[in-house]
Amino acid sequence: MQEKVTCKNVEDPRQYTIEGSLKNGGYESLKKALSMTPDEVIDEMKASGIRGRGGAGFPTGLKWSFIPKISDKPKYVCCNADEGEPGTFKDRVIIEKDPHLLLEGIIIAGFAIGATAGYIYIRGEFFFGVKRLEKAIEEAYEKGFLGKNILGKGFDYDIYVHRGAGAYICGEETALIDSIEGKRGMPRIKPPFPAIAGLYNGPTIVNNVETLASVPFIVRNGGAAFGKIGPEKSPGMKIFNVSGHVEKPGSYELPMGTPLREIIYEHAGGIKGGKKLKAVIPGGASTPVLKPDEIDVKMDYDSVAAIGSMMGSGAIIVMDETSCIVKSILILARFFAHESCGKCTPCREGCTWMAKIIDDIEAGKGQDGDIDLVYDVALNIFGKTFCPLGDGASMMVRGAIDKFRDEFEHHIKNKTCLVAS
């Protein structure tokens, strides 16, 4: 069994305290990192081949290396803990059970890029997580892992927790930065990328909680050790959140490339009540749905992309034969309509329109041609929006229609649901 990276100590009930964390080897990697040069840390990150765990899968080492070495503005690390994707609950595990691991990762990241402060942008609803994090930060300051002259190595670093106010869009890195700055959370124009001008116009890296929580492992064991796990192109361990109609829903940290079938049927205990599988959403709300015959796919960025879906944040939503696809898609479409920030035209207007059409179809008020209409609207959104939110909504709807068109047609023709529920 592969050693876990981020969830290694989450079972330990005292892990959230600094004593518990130190007992399990917490902050050892920080000590090691501070004895290295920042460039060496970045090189280890590059060697590990880790790709961002937030969903886009951008190589993290590369992202860090984009930060200019010399800058007249202070540099920042932003930790994206705005875990808003429906079906995703991986960051919450780390924040609540092992906050020190995350802090350690943020401090190492700050050291590597020469930042002066780290911000944890946490989802507003995570009351408990905020409490745990704030307590952990307090403890870290007491132990000298944060503040001035960390571990006597002359590195000054602070971490602040910033609570979001409940906007999905603030998980987008530039919107997150705007939100921390106290502005409306709306995506910014790129370029300039945050690596050049991010938070308060300083060079900034924005990384997911899971990515940053993997940093201590990489520093401790070397990038190569991390790179060995899983497929070559997207290595490492990944937390998969399985929810929906399975026997044992929950978070499972597994190597990348574990087949989806194995995750559902072995780790999550199979479909609840032994029913038939109907559909799987492999990576959170914005990824196209998969049919049962596609679940032999290996769960890594490239393999999932190869069959036309996305690995996303690894939130696997399982639907059995009793669930209505139209209704599920309606819920997601409403989610996107509600969460569109309103900045760009196609997403603001299009997501609401899609939700309205699917609402009609679901309620049995659909008309002939509505499926083509919603498909066309989704096509008109795709690739024209300012940020990926609209693209996600578009892909989700189009994926569902591509694979389950018959259900939509049944709703329009018979004004009832295909499944008896």
Next chain:
Amino acid sequence: MIKQFFKTVFLVDLLQGMALTFRYNWTKKIITLQYPDKEKWVPYERFRGLHYQAVDEEGELKCVACELCARICPAGVITIEGYEDEKGNRRPSVYTMDLHRCAYCGLCVEACPEDAINHGAGYEFAGFKREDAVMTLDKLLKNKANEKDPEKMGTVVSARFVRDKDGIKVIEDGKKRYRWW
């Protein structure tokens, strides 16, 4: 030659013509309109007659002073000035049509987005003063009396000729109405 001579002398052509006239007098329907003394012609529905302003069910003007009619008018007949009424709606404070210039082309009616300006069935434009042909908003509202009634279009209606201090009028009494063909 001689035949022609006798024909001329005995007025054969004339008698033939008269015969036809007398025959028509007895056999065919009379098509002469006794206008304006006894009868009046109501034109067909497509007729572009005197304009009128329509009102909605509550008696409020339909016109929103969008000036599209004024814009499209090829003769510059229409003058509009808008204002905001108590309810916050756009309404015309001035709506004047100088019918001297009007070609009755009907473009204003086509352009109207609110079906406010319409062609009525009226065609008696003559007046004693130039102002008679300048239609103000009040007059256009009064002209609604000329609204086309699909039932009555293309008929002849009994009417009476009136001359008083306001001018001359041909007033329909509606006692008799018939299709003329």
Next chain:
Amino acid sequence: MALVTLNGKEIQVDGGRLILDVAREAGFEIPTFCYHAKLSTLASCRMCLVEIEGMRKLQASCATPVMDGMKIETESPDVVSARASQLEFLLINHPLDCPVCDQAGECDLQDLTFKYAKPGGRYRWKKRTFDKRDMGSTMTKEINRCIACRRCSRYCEEVSGDFAITELNRGNALEMGSFYHSPIESEFIGNTVQLCPVGALTSSLFRFKSRVWDLISTETICPHCSVGCSITSESKYVSQKATHMLQTQHLGKTPALEKTEVKILRNIASDGKGVTEISLCDRGRYGYHYINSDIRLKAPMVKENGRLVESTWEKALSLVASKLASIKAEKGAESIGGITSGICSNEDNFIFQKFFRNVIGTNNIAIPGDYSLSRSSVLRLLAMRGQVQWVKTADCILILGSSVGTDTPIVSMHAGMASRLRGANLITAMAGENRLLDTTAQKRLNYVKGSELTVIGALTRAVIDGKLYCESFGGKRKKELDVVEAGLKGINLKDLEVLAGLAVDDIESTARSLSEASKGVVLFGDDFIAGEKSEEIVEALYNLFSLLGYRGEKGQAIFSPASGNLIGSMDMGIAPDYLPGYVAVGSKEAGKAPQEKGLDWNAMVPAASDGKLQALYVMGDDPVETASDKDKVKNALNKLDFIVVQDLFMTKTAELADVVLPALTYAEKSGTVTNLEGRVQLLDVSMKPRVDGRKDWQIIRDVAQSMGAALCFNDDLRIVDDGEVEVLEEISKTVPHYAAVTQEAIGRDGLMSDVSGIKQAALKTVEIVGHKKTADKDYPLQVVPGRDVFLNGSMTWRDEGLLELSPGPRILVESSDGAAHGLSDGDVITVETKEGTLKGTVSLTDRIFPGVVVVPVNHPELESWKLFGGKNQETLGRLAK
């Protein structure tokens, strides 16, 4: 340089420029909504998407810079369908109320839909609607029409800086509005109406009055302050037969109609012309109603049996001519005085002074005001003609006095913008209201009104003590430095706190910032140089700016008076002691002009009282209303034998007159005006005269003719109605720094008059004695005369639009003072000073300092002059409910 391929056409462009700009320059059309060259890039409307080879998605051309080798398609099938789909998205929630929408005809959405959208609609659901919200008296918000381009909120954030309009809610419920739907308080809000590409924000004052295609546009210059913004006045023939008029005008025929009436229906900013960049202040934008006003003088009036009755031009002119001639013959030319106004055009003022000097034979001409300057001081002001462009690019800005903000809002706005967007160091020193909100100014100094000279003295002292002056003053110009320093013996920085209420640190750091700036600007307005010591203040300012090197490359000083053409009238020699072109009276160059100095306004009032002055000719001014001591002026004028007033309205002064002659507004005449930069700009005729009036200079010319004298056109008596060109010709011949000025040369951007040829005298010692701050236990508050942004003069008081815009005369009380007195907005209070009491409505504000009460003095309704004992200077007072 970058080589890009645009629709198959290769072009060389500067790298880093936006694709949109490059494509438009190359003649390819790219539609946009949210893009505005003067605002930040948003790239949210997605109309400008283009296809770039090698890029997976379409790119927003308004946000993507060109790069070498880029292959761009602006008309590919993908792009075309993307445009159509954006329009479809925008239209699903856009109401189809074009017939009642004021924007129709100049609506971007309408135009682009016609051009790029697919026909037909596929949306059959209910449209999104918002609640109707009030947006104040000048703006109507139809937010259902909004396409969320956010031009308005970006304008309010970036340009005006008042955040009056912002985004509310999220996603499909995104609504532009004021924060918490509170009433809007902004003097620039009218600009958002012009910026709005659809009819979401429309002007209440223009609402439903006309369709835009019926308007006749004329580019002219705003008369309301000395900035001289380029505006487009849009008028319409409002009459029973308006359309005939319009259509026959296009055909070049004059229709024979009984009655036509022209009205200006709106003013809009001529973006990019002259000094104008997007913005006009609302005073300029909505201050056109007085032109259309029915209370304008319609015909000449002559006093008969103590009452003014309508008369004819011939009668009135001959009366004026005979009366002036007889007074001149009996009492001498010196007994006739003339006052003009800073809003009359250069032509008016030139002819006015020519009439007085050549026909009457006196130098008794002046412009009444809070200050009167002698020739030497006016020459100093010549050195303080900075450029508005400097304010935009400066890195240190000092604003002296609150009238910069209230009288010339645009300059003040540019200062705020420089501070907000480029981090310029903005320092404000004000006694009264600070229109630049505290968030904008890096440092706020509060001096006691009346201590302006002390402030300048202190700054000069700090410059000298800190050796912050230009290098040359340490070396070869040391003597000049000594000259300046000689006057500063009474100034000790340590006493300052007691003297002017200023902290030493603030003064020192301000002096340092000004000295260290690579591009500095100092702005000051009317209220800073007002008072008895205006000469000394101007001289002291000149000394300070000379020491700092604020006379060119390093920094500039800008004098920004309220009157639209005050600078021009100075150039035209409206003064008792100099002729056009600043030629001193009595000097060799003066030629035939009277050799003796005349009376200025401050001297004319006593002269009228004791009978030395017999007649007064008033052109466009209302001294009885605007004087700081109205009773005194009124009594003096009452003693005069003969008063002629030519004005637009029956002003308080006109009521005293023997002859009143109707003049024309800026919209009805052409001519030139000179703005605070010295930029000569062209007025254009926006409409034919609404009354039987004549242009100011024509009236003077006609009076002169009636007196048997010729005035212009090479002493030819011929009457030319549109003779401005000839007058301008004469001006350019007479005034050396207008030598290059012709109507063609001015164009729509204006022409800088070149004052470099006018020599400045050497620095002079200005004796500065520290101003003593007085205190009185019974009168704990400082009562400061202030000015209203919207109502600042005779035209604006009679302007329906501005009257609606202005909250009315308000006594400004600082919030904490208000709380201490238990006041809330709208309460009626009494302000008591030793000189008098005044009742008025209170407005609580954070824009003034604690302990200060600001009472507007330019409101005829509020008799505030009584509070200040006829001096318009700060005084001590208290509040009573």
